[in-house]
Amino acid sequence: MKLTNLLVAIAATAILTACQPATDGGEPAAATAAPTEGGVIEAIATRTSVRAYTADTVAAADVEILLRAAMAAPTARDSRPWAFVVVTDTAIISQLDRQGFKAPVAIVACGNTEKMLEDEGRDYWVQDVSAAVENLLVQANAMGLGAVWTGVYPIADRVKGVKEILNMPENLIPLAIVYAGKPAAEPKIKDKWDTANIYYNKF
Numbered sequence: 001m002k003l004t005n006l007l008v009a010i011a012a013t014a015i016l017t018a019c020q021p022a023t024d025g026g027e028p029a030a031a032t033a034a035p036t037e038g039g040v041i042e043a044i045a046t047r048t049s050v051r052a053y054t055a056d057t058v059a060a061a062d063v064e065i066l067l068r069a070a071m072a073a074p075t076a077r078d079s080r081p082w083a084f085v086v087v088t089d090t091a092i093i094s095q096l097d098r099q100g101f102k103a104p105v106a107i108v109a110c111g112n113t114e115k116m117l118e119d120e121g122r123d124y125w126v127q128d129v130s131a132a133v134e135n136l137l138v139q140a141n142a143m144g145l146g147a148v149w150t151g152v153y154p155i156a157d158r159v160k161g162v163k164e165i166l167n168m169p170e171n172l173i174p175l176a177i178v179y180a181g182k183p184a185a186e187p188k189i190k191d192k193w194d195t196a197n198i199y200y201n202k203f
């Protein structure tokens, strides 16, 4: 074998070996790069709930990016059973705002009964809309915005209250209100990584 061919063969073997899952107990090999730096993992891992904001407004174009991230979420059978209400009117925000966050924008993520699955998969709407909310939160963090998910559904009183305040049509069910704005302080990141939550293969 020529020297160049031999070197190519050695390099290919090294790459393939690195890509193999471990066979000793199933745990994957340790990542080589710093695990939470750069790219999507950084935006996910540094996301934290932000509940205090500066007085700065959030530009409509930025709100659109948040909504694009939300609507990129996966949904059961691609049903997309959602609607999003963007609230920028401070008088309406203060009616919604149970905890006094005083955010410049609130996005109410709703399920849409007219788009929900009609069989036993109906309740997937909660997971679908939740996936959208998480996408939105991660995107907000990636853009330097602070945001917090506040729960509405399934708390009946909250659902009723939000529907009344927004004069929401019958077919929409508010699942969550995300408040967002420029963080008033540097967010404190939590490290939630805990290997005790992980199991491999069978119990």
Ligand SMILES: Cc1cc2nc3c(=O)[nH]c(=O)nc-3n(C[C@H](O)[C@H](O)[C@H](O)COP(=O)(O)O)c2cc1C
Pocket: 047, 048, 049, 050, 051, 099, 148, 149, 150, 151, 152, 190
């Ligand atoms: C379903 C759900 C409901 C939540 N409701 C509220 C809420 O009503 N008020 C609030 O301040 N935070 C709420 N949160 C945010 C959590 O308190 C927060 O995510 C949790 O404490 C973990 O902190 P982190 O987001 O900074 O990682 C909610 C989060 C979820 C997922």
